[in-house]
Amino acid sequence: MMDVIVIGAGPAGLAGAIASANSGLKVIVIDEFIKPGGRLIGQLHQERSGEWWNGIEESERLHQEAITLSVDIRCGVSVYNLEKDGDLWNVHTSIGTITVPFVLIATGAAEYPIPLPGWTLPGVMSIGAAQVMTNVHRVQVGKKGIIVGANILAFAILNELQLAGIHVDRIVLPEKGPLSGKAGEPEEVMKSLLHAAHLAPSPLLRIGSRFMKNDWFRKTGMKFFPKNGVKVNGTPLLLRKAAIEVIGMKQVEGVRVADTDANGTIIPGTETVYEADFVCIAGGLYPLAELAAVAGCPFQFIHELGGHVPHHSETMETPLEGLFVAGNITGIESGKIAIAQGTTAGYSIAKHAGKCGAVIDEQLNQAIQNVRLIRMQAAIQFNPDIESGRRKMSELWEKLYEKPANLHSTQKLG
């Protein structure tokens, strides 16, 4: 029998498998995709230090290390249910049911769209899909593209598309409304972009990071935001233009946009059409927590972490005996954090399994410190308030699960 099943062969899952296997446990890793690495294999960017972060190489390194430790990795396999049976977990997969004492859910995140008229036309895709096609499948997504939605993920992938020689013509905002939320409000977008100002070689954004955190300056900045946008890696970012509709007969032919005021409200009579043969919608990411939910794990909505996240401790355990989580399911952060969390979860599982004696405490402690260190060193955050989100979860955990004899209520999904 296996000791541990890891669901998801991304950075968190592979790192978790490695740490567990290193501690003497027998580990199987399941992944839905045809090859391991998860979203790591889409990543390619230059760090501030000048070094390149090559996700394909990173995932290959993790994959090889796992194989060396005799981790059984099965790709192209889906998990459709997870249930507790006495002291064990039954993990129902497309290749049968696997029974184990320990489960690590490392399913990462999913993208959410911002639906707009015409978004079902061929040629419209999520920004993440453009990344996978470009960096994983090596397929050119189109000749001239428009990104709808300005966020960190969009900028990172814009850069990757450019590296692949794909022309992204413009970045515009979605139309303000219930479906777009803050992504349609220029001022809110500006606020979140200021945290990534060093990515944008524009004086306005760079100066912005210094004093535009003040509301008055920000409003003024929006009012005078240049109509033709500021350039991000050479691509105009148009915070005062909103995408109203994707147009085309049988496939994308362009995007109808209109000028907006500083609040994102459309100015009538300003409509124009930008030609394009592909459109990327950059909505955002949310923790993909389905399996933790069907397993019966309690959840908390924490905006800073990207949505509903399973209750978990800093050692990556959930309130359910034998169930652990790591990576973006616990909150939207970088692949490096996911690796560090995976390692923590792997040692945490080994500790619960009674492996490695006294040394495991030291390893676990070091792994937790490492997560904090990497978070501190991160150049950019998907959510600038990530620290506060992490703190909320750890306070919640302490309140609910660490004080003995404390009757507590928890929120379940469903």
Add this chain to the structure above:
Amino acid sequence: MNSNEAIVVCRCEEVTYGQLRTTAEEHQCTAREIKLRTRAGMGFCGGRTCRIPLDRIIEDVLPNVSQGDIPLKYQPPIRPVSFGTVGEKND
């Protein structure tokens, strides 16, 4: 009809923004109820694509409801599987 009304929000079940909005307004309902009434989120992808837009519609229509108060239920199987697989009759 306003073109926004015709936006397909749930692509699997082809449910439009207009239908969802009308349903939410008429019944002042939860995410679960809107799902049962319109089938939005009940298609092949299991609601992974339209979950957040659905929550946002509810949040917008219902006063004093925020995304944090909207737990949309997950049910197994969370991936499309054949009856044979669920019945454990694998060849």
